[in-house]
Amino acid sequence: MTAETILQMSDIVKTFPGVRALDGVDLDVRKGEVHCLLGQNGAGKSTLIKVLSGAHQPDSGTITWQGERVRLNTPMAAMNQGIATIYQELDLVDGLSVAENIYLGHELAAAGFSRHGDTERAAGRLLERLGHPEISPQQEVGKLPAAGQQIVSMARALSHDVQLIVMDEPSAVLDQEEVGRLFSVIRDLTADDIAVIYISHRLEEIREIGDRVTVLKDGRTVATGLSAPDTPTSELIREMTGRDVEYAFPERGMTAEDAPVVLDVAGLSSPGDFTDVDLRVRRGEIVGLAGLVGSGRSEILETIYGARKAGSGSVTVDGRRIRPGSVAAAVNAGVGLCPEERKTQGLLLDEAIYRNVSLATLGRFARGGFLRRGDERAQAEQHVRALDVRPADVERTAGTLSGGNQQKIVLARWLLRECRVLLLDEPTRGVDVGARSELYALVRRLADEGVAVVLVSSEIPEVLGLADRVLVLSEGHVVHEGQADDIDEHQVLDLVMEGSAA
Amino acid sequence: MSTTVKAEPAQPGQDDQPRRPVWRRLFIRPEAGSLVGAVAIFVFFFATAAPFRQLDSFATVLYTAAVLGIMAVAVGLLMIGGEFDLSAGVAVTTSAIAAATITYQFTLNVWVGVFAALGVSLAIGFFNGYVVIKTGIPSFLVTLGMLLMLQGANLAVTRLVTGTVSTQRISDMDGYAALEAIFASEWTIGGVRIRVLVLWWLLFVAIATWVLLRTRIGNWIFAVGGNKDSARAVGVPVARVKIGLYMTVGFAAWFVGMHLLFSLHTIQAGEGVGKEFEYIIAAVIGGCLLTGGYGSAVGAAMGAFIFGMTNQGIVYAGWNPDWYYTFLGAMLLLATLLNMYVRRSAAKR
Ligand SMILES: Nc1ncnc2c1ncn2[C@@H]1O[C@H](COP(=O)(O)OP(=O)(O)OP(=O)(O)O)[C@@H](O)[C@H]1O
Ligand SMILES: [Mg+2]
Numbered sequence: 001m002t003a004e005t006i007l008q009m010s011d012i013v014k015t016f017p018g019v020r021a022l023d024g025v026d027l028d029v030r031k032g033e034v035h036c037l038l039g040q041n042g043a044g045k046s047t048l049i050k051v052l053s054g055a056h057q058p059d060s061g062t063i064t065w066q067g068e069r070v071r072l073n074t075p076m077a078a079m080n081q082g083i084a085t086i087y088q089e090l091d092l093v094d095g096l097s098v099a100e101n102i103y104l105g106h107e108l109a110a111a112g113f114s115r116h117g118d119t120e121r122a123a124g125r126l127l128e129r130l131g132h133p134e135i136s137p138q139q140e141v142g143k144l145p146a147a148g149q150q151i152v153s154m155a156r157a158l159s160h161d162v163q164l165i166v167m168d169e170p171s172a173v174l175d176q177e178e179v180g181r182l183f184s185v186i187r188d189l190t191a192d193d194i195a196v197i198y199i200s201h202r203l204e205e206i207r208e209i210g211d212r213v214t215v216l217k218d219g220r221t222v223a224t225g226l227s228a229p230d231t232p233t234s235e236l237i238r239e240m241t242g243r244d245v246e247y248a249f250p251e252r253g254m255t256a257e258d259a260p261v262v263l264d265v266a267g268l269s270s271p272g273d274f275t276d277v278d279l280r281v282r283r284g285e286i287v288g289l290a291g292l293v294g295s296g297r298s299e300i301l302e303t304i305y306g307a308r309k310a311g312s313g314s315v316t317v318d319g320r321r322i323r324p325g326s327v328a329a330a331v332n333a334g335v336g337l338c339p340e341e342r343k344t345q346g347l348l349l350d351e352a353i354y355r356n357v358s359l360a361t362l363g364r365f366a367r368g369g370f371l372r373r374g375d376e377r378a379q380a381e382q383h384v385r386a387l388d389v390r391p392a393d394v395e396r397t398a399g400t401l402s403g404g405n406q407q408k409i410v411l412a413r414w415l416l417r418e419c420r421v422l423l424l425d426e427p428t429r430g431v432d433v434g435a436r437s438e439l440y441a442l443v444r445r446l447a448d449e450g451v452a453v454v455l456v457s458s459e460i461p462e463v464l465g466l467a468d469r470v471l472v473l474s475e476g477h478v479v480h481e482g483q484a485d486d487i488d489e490h491q492v493l494d495l496v497m498e499g500s501a502a
Numbered sequence: 503m504s505t506t507v508k509a510e511p512a513q514p515g516q517d518d519q520p521r522r523p524v525w526r527r528l529f530i531r532p533e534a535g536s537l538v539g540a541v542a543i544f545v546f547f548f549a550t551a552a553p554f555r556q557l558d559s560f561a562t563v564l565y566t567a568a569v570l571g572i573m574a575v576a577v578g579l580l581m582i583g584g585e586f587d588l589s590a591g592v593a594v595t596t597s598a599i600a601a602a603t604i605t606y607q608f609t610l611n612v613w614v615g616v617f618a619a620l621g622v623s624l625a626i627g628f629f630n631g632y633v634v635i636k637t638g639i640p641s642f643l644v645t646l647g648m649l650l651m652l653q654g655a656n657l658a659v660t661r662l663v664t665g666t667v668s669t670q671r672i673s674d675m676d677g678y679a680a681l682e683a684i685f686a687s688e689w690t691i692g693g694v695r696i697r698v699l700v701l702w703w704l705l706f707v708a709i710a711t712w713v714l715l716r717t718r719i720g721n722w723i724f725a726v727g728g729n730k731d732s733a734r735a736v737g738v739p740v741a742r743v744k745i746g747l748y749m750t751v752g753f754a755a756w757f758v759g760m761h762l763l764f765s766l767h768t769i770q771a772g773e774g775v776g777k778e779f780e781y782i783i784a785a786v787i788g789g790c791l792l793t794g795g796y797g798s799a800v801g802a803a804m805g806a807f808i809f810g811m812t813n814q815g816i817v818y819a820g821w822n823p824d825w826y827y828t829f830l831g832a833m834l835l836l837a838t839l840l841n842m843y844v845r846r847s848a849a850k851r
Contacts, residue, residue: 055735076737091732093725095795100721105737107718116716156736 006031006195007052007164012061014047016400019391021047022058023219029164032193034186036206036228039216040240040432041404042390045199046088048216049166052197053085054078066163076105082163086153086170088199088403088430094142099123101141102156126155131181146173146340147293154185165189166197169403171205172429175293175458176493183209201404201432202459203233215239241434248437249465250444259283260318262452263335263421265304268313273299274476277313281421281452286443288455288467288484290492296476297456298340301423304454305337306330317421334420338411338427340456347406349399353389354380356398357412383412386442388435404430415442422446425456440466460489472496532789533801535840539787539833540804540811547815554818557694565695567810568703569758571803573777574784575703575710576754578802580747581785582714584727584794585634585641587751589626589648591777596652597623597759598769599660602669612677620756626652627752631745653775660771667771669763678764685757686765699761703803706754710799723747728795783830784809787837789844796845808833 007029014022022044029035037045050056052063054072063070065081072078078085092101099120108115108122123137132151135144141152150173157165171179186196186209200206206213210228214221215236223239238244265279274296281287289297302308304315309325316322323329348356357380381394387408389401398409407430414422424443428436443466447453457463463470464484472480472487472495480487480495547554554560573590580587600622605615630648634641657667664670672678688697714720722743725733734740763769786792787808788801812833816826 053735074737075735076739079737085735087735091729091735093728093732093795095728096721096724100724104721104725104733107721 004031005029006066008062008064009048009052010062010064012048012051012063013059014044014051014056015059018396019400020219022051022061024061024221025216025219026221026224027214028224029195029197030212031163031195032190033211034190034196034198034209034228036210036213037197037199037216038206038213038236038240040390040434041388041408041430042402043216043240044219045216046168046402047219049085049168049197049199050087052078052166053083053087055085079106079160082161083166084157084160084162084164085166086150086157086168088168088172092141092149092152094140096141097137098127098135098139098141098144098152098155099137101152102126102137102159104156106160122159123155126158127151129158130154130185145294147175147178150174154182158185162194164195164197166199168199169201169430170198171200171202173293176460177292179205201430201436203236203433206236217242237433240432250441252444252468259285262318263304263454264316265300266314266316268300268303268315269311270296270299270303270308271311272476273308274473277478279454279471281454283450283452284447285469286447286453286455286467288457288463288470289473290457290460290463290470290496291473292496293458295473295496297473298425300473301337301425301454301456302339304330304421305335305423307337335423336414336417336419336421337423338414338425340425340429347398347410350397352395353384353398353401353409354394356409357383357394357416359413379416380412383416384409386438387412388438404432404435407431408435411439415446419451421452421454423454423456426458427455428457428459428462460492464489464492474498532796532798532841532844533804534789535837535844536788536801536804536808539837539840540808543808543811543815543833547811547819551815551819554815557692559814559818561694561696561700563810563814564700564807565697565810566813567803567807568697568700569761570777570780570784570809571703571806572699572706572758573751573754573781574788574802574806575707575799576751577778577781578785578788578790578797578799578805579710579714579723580751581782581790581792582727582794582797583723583744583747584730585631585744585747586645586782587630587748588642588645588778589630589652590645590751590755590781591779592649592652592656592774593623593626593752593755594759594762594777595656595769595771595774596626597756598763599656599669599771601760601763602672602769603659603663605672605675606670607663609675612672612675612681615672616681616760619759620753623752623756623759624749625752626755627749628745630751631741631748634748635741635744649775649778656771656774669769669771671767672763673767681760682764685760685763702757707799707803714799719743719746724795726794780809783834787834787841789841805837808837 005028009025009027012022012025025044025048027048039045047056051058052072054075054077057073063072070081072081093104096104102123103119108119120137127133127135127137130151135148135151141149144152150170154170170182174182189196198210206228213226213228213231213236215223215226217240234244259282261280262283263279263281265277268277269275277300279287289300291297299308303310306325306327306329314321315324317333317335320333322333354377358376377394384392384394389405389408398406401409411427428439431439443453455463455467464487467484470482470484470487471478472492474496573594577587577590597619601615601619604610604618605612626648630645633639633644660667660669686698688695714723722733722738725738726740726743730740784805785797785802786805788798788803788805790797790802812829813826816823816829
């Protein structure tokens with residue numbers, strides 16, 4: 001590998017009203033390397049790459065690209081230089097087809113005519129290269145699941161003639177198998193001397209794929225050129241957070257054998273999604289669902305929550321059967337769902353943070369038709385603190401927060417709401433390591449207070465570490481059920497694979 | 503340095519994508535609902551109103567549809583691009599007044615007045631688009647402001663120069679005949695009156711359909727209407743597309759304004775108010791979503807055709823025309839339901 005520097009960003013400053021998002025950031029990237037960008041939620045990673053992709057203009061600072069100083073005024077300018085970006089928030093046009101999205105902005109056209117056939121074939125080849133030949137180029141993007149949309153974003157980046165691909169948390173919506181596939185694509189790219197900037201909160205990934213690491217904290221570069229495989233985790237975390245964080249799961253409570261069953265799901269089936277699922281959660285227990293994306297995990301949660309109608313089976317809370325297919329009935333029975341797609345599902349981007357947090361609980365702050373704003377704010381503030389939302393100003397509008405902090409807001413909403421049954425779908429997606437342990441502790445505390453928790457996560461260690469009991473799902477079937485202590489990551493993976501091979 | 507990342511050129515005959523059956527693809531097109539509606543309404547009036555069955559009546563229906571339809575197609579494109587234009591109806595009148603007034607006041611060749619009017623119309627469109635894009639004020643408000651300003655200006659300017667609320671005749675001025683031929687000629691073939699405007703309408707629908715479905719600009723229109731921020735992030739020139747769409751509406755308003763001028767000879771300055779809703783309704787009947795990102799030019803044309811049939815059909819059926827709007831409102835709701843159904847079943851596949 002050559003050590004030639006392809007990109008040099010120096011002293012980049014970018015301010016938004018009231019926030020100095022970037023306060024003199026330096027970054028240098030070499031040809032053919034995977035350069036990892038680390039930092040807590042709100043550290044400025046996405047802002048930095050938006051400056052690089054031409055979406056934001058820096059207030060000051062210089063960008064040197066292939067030895068020349070450049071100004072990247074528009075996304076087009078960056079693309080023409082050979083810089084492609086996969087943004088953190090999925091950024092596709094739902095109404096267009098997969099192929100149209102991939103070539104949006106640089107359509108294949110001849111004499112004014114779009115070449116539909118060529119576009120679709122070229123898109124098909126890109127998808128195949130990414131290991132997803134099953135995604136049809138003609139399909140409408142809005143109907144793809146989140147992981148599929150991520151693949152389309154990736155194909156779009158690859159459709160350009162690029163020297164550098166920036167990936168802002170690409171793995172957040174992928175399961176382990178898909179992350180593996182992503183990594184083999186990245187290895188192909190770097191073998192062709194293409195550089196990759198890779199952002200992720202999962203340190204294991206950075207060890208596996210990264211070459212060098214730059215750490216951002218509060219809009220400044222605090223460490224650069226660290227070796228990705230060799231720098232100890234504790235050091236990375238210390239650089240990111242400025243303190244020592246114990247990266248551990250909270251102690252399990254003892255769920256009494258005779259604790260009452262709060263949530264009882266029996267024989268739940270939904271044709272095409274999952275079949276004959278039995279799930280029993282006792283008071284104070286955390287039950288984890290492990291499985292690949294598409295194994296029916298999220299669908300099960302949504303069905304319990306009444307957002308989908310089951311084909312057959314029943315959901316019982318506290319001994320009372322709830323009407324299937326009715327969210328209102330589920331909510332009345334005390335069921336809460338923190339959904340997987342938090343950006344699209346229920347964040348009011350133009351509203352203040354505290355309003356977003358208290359949205360599901362407004363009833364509690366109403367007295368004689370008036371909302372007691374003071375209480376509302378105080379409660380929200382407490383949760384926002386607990387989850388380490390930055391900046392911790394509950395008056396800010398939610399839309400100005402960084403991706404991970406937006407996730408925390410939705411989480412806070414469901415934690416504030418006093419549920420009997422809490423369904424968590426990918427609760428740590430996009431959440432930084434520092435806040436993760438806080439979140440784990442919070443969930444455990446809720447369980448100890450008597451809430452029945454169901455946890456879905458693509459990160460198997462998280463399921464095994466946090467849950468008391470685990471159900472392993474494969475293609476909509478429960479293939480294993482047991483104590484979390486009695487099984488390890490490899491066994492879970494084997495089960496998942498076996499199931500899908502069968 | 504070139505990389506292997508670029509997609510290889512396509513090889514012919516390698517289309518291995520499973521294609522959906524033709525009828526299925528037709529059925530999930532945005533205009534499918536309005537096609538069904540148009541056929542139903544046609545059959546209805548054909549059965550109940552005897553005069554409706556004559557070919558000449560059909561020509562009249564087409565003409566009524568064309569006057570509305572040219573605007574509906576432009577407004578439909580704008581709606582697919584995610585914006586509204588409430589000033590479109592009055593802008594038609596503004597354009598005609600501009601042409602008549604400029605020609606008459608300065609005793610110019612009519613061609614000059616007509617092109618000056620084009621400038622005025624495009625400028626109005628540009629202003630609408632520019633303000634919407636640069637300020638972020640919802641287009642509903644911006645164009646409502648424009649509607650009121652134009653409505654006032656139409657009356658004030660006309661009264662100022664003519665002392666009445668209608669424009670002077672310019673039919674004896676140089677260049678009138680040629681322009682009349684372009685915008686308002688008609689022929690009678692076998693007892694059927696064919697108006698040139700209908701042909702223009704069909705041409706514009708064809709061009710708009712081609713642009714939407716076969717050019718990159720078409721993709722961009724869908725993209726800016728569907729998700730403006732994503733579109734911008736991948737390099738779609740969002741501002742130019744939207745301003746361009748407003749100017750397209752401006753162009754259509756000019757064209758229709760010129761037609762009215764050359765077929766009616768004088769223009770009433772108060773005309774045009776309320777028409778903007780008819781354009782929007784036609785586009786919605788034709789399957790354009792109010793939220794943008796979805797719709798078709800053929801659909802908007804179908805919507806206008808439905809308008810034309812209803813408008814004339816009620817007369818031919820000998821009903822009290824007072825019922826026209828009731829009929830229209832019911833149809834709008836029905837068409838919207840039908841379109842929703844079409845979209846749902848397209849989603850299910
Ligand atoms: N459009 C905006 N308006 C105002 N503030 C913004 C805007 N975009 C980002 N910020 C602020 O800039 C800071 C950096 O945000 P950024 O999105 O770059 O963080 P990040 O490192 O990507 O975090 P995450 O890991 O959560 O994605 C945050 O404090 C955020 O609130
Ligand atoms: Mg980010």
